[in-house]
Amino acid sequence: MAGMKGPGVEDGGARRPARLLAFLALLLLGVGVTVSLGNWQVARRAWKLDLIERVETRVHAPAVPAPGPAAWPGVSTASDEYRHVRLSGRFLPGRGTLVAGTTALGGGFWLLEPFRVDEGWLVLVNRGFVPGERSTAERTATPPPAAEEEIVGLLRITEPGGGFLRANDPAGGWWYSRDVAAIAAARGLEGPVAPYFVDAEVSSDPRPPVGGLTVIAFRNTHLIYALTWYGLALMLAGATCFLLLSEWRARRGRA
Template sequence: MTDQGIARRPRWLSVLLLVLCAALIVVFVLLGNWQMRRLAWKQDLIAAVETRAYGVPVTPPVTFDPEQHTYLRVALQGSYTDDAPVLVKAVTELGPGYWVMSPMQGSAGIVWVNRGFVPPGQKNPALWSAAPETISGLLRPTEPDGTLLERNDPGLDRWVSRDTAALSNALQLGLTMPYFIDADHTGAPEAWPRGGLTIVRFRNTHLAYALTWYAMAALFAIALGGILWQAHRVGRGR
């Protein structure tokens, strides 16, 4: 843009551009700072979860706090109820199939146990290994309602999420724990159900987002400097 073109630009437009650039710089810096705080939070969360997931198994809590107990490694001794296992639709690293959900009576009440994964060809319980009465695994919060694309249909015995309350209502179990246990794999490596498939992984892109916002702030700071420099040159040339 030539100096003559700058001189013809209305003063109010130059002021508006200056204010807009300054405001965007502030917004982008604040967004970058927010992402840095989220980064610190995510790193603390990952460290806490890894400590829980790979620690010594403890007794399941009577009162469940998702913030404190999700992925906590626990050990439970009890006996499975006489109810038939419920198959919940699943997609795992082994392919599509089902989670085998069974209610277990423990000392503190009934807990739903995800015994593991079975492919479509292994849906028959007669093909499964015996269910152990002592299990270890990771605590997971209930998954209410269903998924984004599908909903549980208890009337048709069609399940797409591990909704402990809905499962308990369907089997008329009464009040059960608001969590389930992803059981570790037991028995032979090739036995079904295949436990121990819990993925303990968190997506952490906060640093990339923060750098993006800071880069945007830098670009607008350069633009702001350019506007001020051009205005200064025009002022000196008059």
């Protein structure tokens, strides 16, 4: 009907001050939140780029001795993941563990073998990838060398729990992640066991397991997210300006 106004609207189409202030407060809060989220994504992007640069430096740096027990409490993803390391010692025969995985060679298993270093402690070495079904992998994987040797590879942080969709089943012998502590317990390894494993480099033996298949990739979509949040902030800021302009025009027309 002609003379009726909506709630909170004055004559001439202008909103009442309390309603206007509430709208403005919500819009300005939205601007502040979206700008903060955009700034957070920018900071995350800077952190990710720094991490990628540090990892690239570690991977291509000369191999250093793998951290021993004294250094284990300080081993972390940020400071040690993908560090180029070396260690000398012997594999323990008959203690290998197949962990399901997928590589450029297709589906198959990573073969982790316990390795006792000359200093006496143990570390799981991922000797490489064995393609095929479990029975095929068990049949085709070459046994670890019996003689003392030097392993060179990349330090990797343990993967506790299981895969993305499936949990590890130690009792059934099915592994979907390289959970160092769980594998060591299941295999009855005695002595200090490093809280990390080592991905071995490519071996001169062409037979499986195939080493050197470590994928070093970091998802970095922070810039896209930052631009999205900043875009929303601009939209909310534009809505704020539109609201103020429309109110100014409404009140000017009424005057």
